[in-house]
Amino acid sequence: MSLETPLKIRMLQRKLYLKAKAEPSYRFYLLYDKIHREDVLAHAYELAKANQGAPGVDGQTFWGIEMQGLEKWLEGIRDELRAKTYEPQPVRRVMIPKPGGGERPLGIPTIRDRVVQTAAKLILEPILEADLEPEAYGYRPKRSAQDAIRKVHKLLCEGYTDVVDADLSKYFDTIPRRELMQSVARRSVDRDVLRLIKMWPQVPVEERDDQGNRRMTGGKGSSRGTPQGGVISPLLANLYMNRFLKYWRISGRSEVFQARVVNYADDFVILSRGCAKEALDWTR
Numbered sequence: 001m002s003l004e005t006p007l008k009i010r011m012l013q014r015k016l017y018l019k020a021k022a023e024p025s026y027r028f029y030l031l032y033d034k035i036h037r038e039d040v041l042a043h044a045y046e047l048a049k050a051n052q053g054a055p056g057v058d059g060q061t062f063w064g065i066e067m068q069g070l071e072k073w074l075e076g077i078r079d080e081l082r083a084k085t086y087e088p089q090p091v092r093r094v095m096i097p098k099p100g101g102g103e104r105p106l107g108i109p110t111i112r113d114r115v116v117q118t119a120a121k122l123i124l125e126p127i128l129e130a131d132l133e134p135e136a137y138g139y140r141p142k143r144s145a146q147d148a149i150r151k152v153h154k155l156l157c158e159g160y161t162d163v164v165d166a167d168l169s170k171y172f173d174t175i176p177r178r179e180l181m182q183s184v185a186r187r188s189v190d191r192d193v194l195r196l197i198k199m200w201p202q203v204p205v206e207e208r209d210d211q212g213n214r215r216m217t218g219g220k221g222s223s224r225g226t227p228q229g230g231v232i233s234p235l236l237a238n239l240y241m242n243r244f245l246k247y248w249r250i251s252g253r254s255e256v257f258q259a260r261v262v263n264y265a266d267d268f269v270i271l272s273r274g275c276a277k278e279a280l281d282w283t284r
Contacts (some may be wrong), residue, residue, distance in 0.1 A: 005048055005122075008039060013126040020130035020187065027185075029125060032192035035119045036081035041074050044118035048111060048231070056110030057092045057206050066110065077112060084192060088113045088199050090206045090216065091227045105173070107205060107227030117231035120196060124127045125235055128189050132238060133245035137263035139234035143284055152271065155260050160271035164280045171266035172228040175240050180226070183239045199237070201226040237265065244283075253282065 005013070012034065019026060034040060049062050064072050070106065086260040091107035098104050109117065137148035178199075184197055204216045205227065226233045243262060248254070248261055257279040259272035270279045 003043075003050055004211050006039060006145055007045055007124060009043055011187055016123070017126035017130055020127045024082070027187060027189045031123055031188055031190045032081075032196070035116075035193070035196070036041070036078050036122045038074075038078065040119050040122055041078055041115065041263050044115045044122060045070070045074060047113045047118050053114070054094070056108050056113065057090050058110050058112075058278075062111065074115075077116060080123045081116070084202075086196075088116075088203045090196055090204045091230070094206045095130075099149040104223045105228065106242070107229040107233075109200075109203075109227070109230055113200075113203075114231050116196075117200065120193070121232055124188070124193070124197075128184075128235060128239055130240050130284050131187065133249060133263075134263045135245050135248075135262045136241065137237055138263065139238055145264055148262055152269060155271045157264070159273055160258075160260055162272040162276035164272070164276050164283070166270070166280075166283070168266040170236055171241075172233060173225040173227055175201075175237065176224055177226075178223065179243075180236060180240050184236075189239065193205070199228060200232055230240065234265070241266075253279070257282070 015139050016028070020028075044184075055061050072150060077086070083102075088114070089110045094106050094108060096106050109202040125141070132140065135144045137151070139143065181194065181198055185194060188194060200223075202220045207215045226236050244265060245261060254260060257270075257272050259270050259275060259276040259279050262269050262271070270276065270283065272279050
């Protein structure tokens with residue numbers, strides 16, 4: 001389901017994007033107050049509801065929230081954000097089958113946390129999007145897997161037929177958080193925004209065995225990973241992957257290896273005119 005972004009939010013996003021694009025070294029310092037704006041939180045709820053999804057560890061559903069009163073529920077979140085007392089709850093982990101066999105761990109935040117993450121994404125995405133390299137196609141506005149496939153096909157037709165096909169193992173689970181936060185801080189010096197983003201990857205993960213026994217893993221003791229399934233995680237994963245794509249560009253790898261990169265989430269291909277092995281060795 002697709003929901004149109006309200007005009008006021010769209011105008012704000014456009015303003016943030018144009019500022020970020022025009023000034024690549026500019027660091028935004030007033031963003032937190034925009035995340036807890038009434039219209040931003042209301043739209044974030046509608047987006048979260050449109051995506052549906054299972055309840056988190058608290059068992060709360062969209063139906064239950066609306067039965068108890070949506071406006072009051074959203075006001076409670078807004079009060080917590082304004083008072084800076086908001087704390088995310090643990091993430092519920094479930095295993096989902098992968099098309100090629102095996103299972104993929106998926107972290108399900110509570111609806112409350114999904115709404116706050118969505119609100120943060122509405123404000124941060126236009127800024128971070130301005131910095132992403134054009135070779136990245138995953139989880140981006142107006143881009144799709146089909147666009148990535150078309151780009152690969154075009155390059156093959158142009159003679160880039162020596163191919164490295166790469167899949168980063170457990171990418172979401174292994175992103176180093178210190179370097180990830182450095183990437184965010186390059187664009188925002190708003191301490192409250194940085195604190196908010198830092199909290200989400202650090203929440204513990206709740207797992208239950210076949211008997212329903214509860215086990216908590218991860219949390220602040222872990223220095224890596226952002227939960228796959230969190231609303232903000234794809235944006236953060238793109239931001240960290242951008243370090244590789246950007247360094248590929250500024251170090252002139254396209255010319256050295258006669259090669260191009262096409263990236264989608266934790267997968268990428270390097271298409272070369274005869275230097276795939278060298279490109280792979282450098283990438284490793």
